[in-house]
Amino acid sequence: METLKGYLKKRGNQISSAVKPRVRLIQKANSDSGGFRVSCLATGFYPRHINLTLFRDEQPVSDHEITGGDLLPNADGTYQMRKSLEISAADKHRYTCSATHLSLDNKLDVTLEFEFKSMIPSILIVLALVLMFGTGAVIYKWKQGASSKSAYFAASSSEESLKTTSKHKTQQEAVVKETS
Template identity: 90%
Template sequence: HFWITLYSPFPKFGITYMLDDIIIGYYDSERKLHLVRGNTTEDDDTFVVVQLAWSLNEHSLSSSLTGLDVHQILIHCEMLDNMESGQITAKGATGGSTVVELHFLNRKTTFSSSFHTKTVQPVLRLLQYHYENFYYSLCMETLKGYLKKRGNQVNRKVKPRVRLIQKANSDSGGFRVSCLATGFYPRHINLTLFRDKQSVADHEITGGDLLPNADGTYQMRKSLEIRAADKHKYTCSATHLSLDNKLDVTLGN
């Protein structure tokens, strides 16, 4: 994934580029500063990535727009499981809303825009030419290179640490039961609270947001308010790619 954002008073042109959810690096146009993050080697294709992003900015989907102080571009290249090249997607946004979107695959382009068709047609023809002859192959080769160097990072599996916690709630006089899973990778996890072997209804649950940890793993917490006299049995269940079977933790165990 390549996030390209332009805004003031920050750098006129800034790039954050990622492999899946791992930040590979950052480029600052004001200081001409390029920072590489994570496990990397001196032969990383950082120059290629910066040149790609800069070229895409110069011929961006939003280049037909004028008078914008802020705009963002997302360029997303996909590699299929068999290492075949997939789709490349480019989106242009202003004011937090997508205004132009392009998809390119098998030398075919699909395009949508909130602007009048005649306004963007010249830009679309130019973009299709560049995607067919330069951007698509360059983006895919760059992605293959990073997958070769960083494959162990993006394909790693780290088991979650799961706890079920009960704390007194002074406001209600009851308790808050919280199911916490942390330290897991990849990011997808199924976390469920059970009451007497029946899943608790979603409208009773608070939380559930996926949050990042400083070490590149993730955490999720789901909570439930219960009465002081509650005698039900509560269980937290987690399923994750790193686990052979689901992991159950019962309150009090």
């Protein structure tokens, strides 16, 4: 019993302190369905009780649409919880993740407004990178082809110059023989 009391005395502040959750709302493409997964993630909080709610256009999403929601421990003694929702690519609703926890004075809301306009810069960046790498590959191949052809012509022209040189020597020898 004394060991437990000593441990409680050492760790008392850690046990009695509340740690605020970090709340994020994540949107990730789902390649299987062609849609998206919206996930509400609260992590790093203590004590373990938290109320995490996902809203669609300010209305709570029904529990049968949500996956996850299990409370999981972190290695540092805090906890995490994730609630996810599958949505279609055409979905234009506004999603909000709301967390209430002992460490928070008020509820914490994080909002995600899905708009195609927000994806346009990402798509343009990807297309620009593909275009740059494609152009670079074409130039590289072209230069490789040009350098191998020029090496071939250089060897060919040096052979021709050797033939020309030996031809000139033969002509000079013939001239020398005629004069002698």
